[in-house]
Amino acid sequence: MSAGAGPADGWEFRRVTIDDPLVEQLLRELTHEYVTRYGPEAHQEMTRYPAGDFAEPHGVLLLLLEDGEPVAGGAYKRYDDRTAEVKRMWTHSAHRRRGLARRVLAELERTAAAAGYTRFHLTTGPRQPEARNLYLAAGYTPLFDVSADPLTIGPLPFEKHLPVLTTTS
Template sequence: MSATGGAHGAGAAAAPVFEVRRVRIDDPLAEPLVRELTEEYVRRYGPGAHEEMTRYPVESWTEPHGVLLLLLEDGEPVAGGAYKRYDERTAEVKRMWTHSAHRRRGLATRVLAELERAAAAVGYDRIYLTTGPRQPEARGLYLVNGYTPLFDVAADPLTIGPLPFEKRLA
């Protein structure tokens, strides 16, 4: 077994090498996240959704109150997410993204866990987030990862608007 847990030998594929890296939103490594997430929002919500990606200043995603994490596979960004300060005890998760070619591999769950660890390490004890009503994959991600919905889950999401969730950090 290699240090990354993959077997070596004839016919064995090498296990992917992942790295979690903290970057600024204007770092060139974050460009695929920003571009593809913007395209996704516009596709689902229309041209006005473009504004969501520029709504917050760069400093929102920088330490000590925020962070942007990328999950790199063999040096290439495949998933990412960020949090910013919501209030003194609460981090707000934003910018969750998995590259379209790498979905359904559990990468978003890994990014979310890394964001939770990073937020707890700087003293946040709660995560808050919203996702859009046209993002059922995100809704499912947060439910399966222990987030409490702050809305009626039986209601049609399109009648609610943004879907808020929270999670207490250990």
């Protein structure tokens, strides 16, 4: 848990596996969002990666719980030895515009840095302007021409260098 998010104040970050019942709503809403924006073929995105990709030690799936209920979440998986790839960012439709995705992203960054990753990579779809804006606001470097029409680019890649955490003995 990060500072300011703990069970005492009703907020908790929880590491879960893809088959945890608390993840069901995330997967259902995210699948609906993808299919609504990109059509039926987008359904395949949710089964594209094996569940183990989001498991420790190389990956993590986090949920942000408010009073025990999942309100936001996200994951990362190994991209290469030093890079983790952000996937499955989600905010419950009833809880958007509260800064929850930003909190999840910051916790994913902290968790990945603690696991030894030094870079985050991600792509978001061209029909997800709110995701694009989140990553820009969170200090991610766009690896595409931000002045171009996103629909002419396809997936929008970003990167962010994470702080190197040193351990003290």
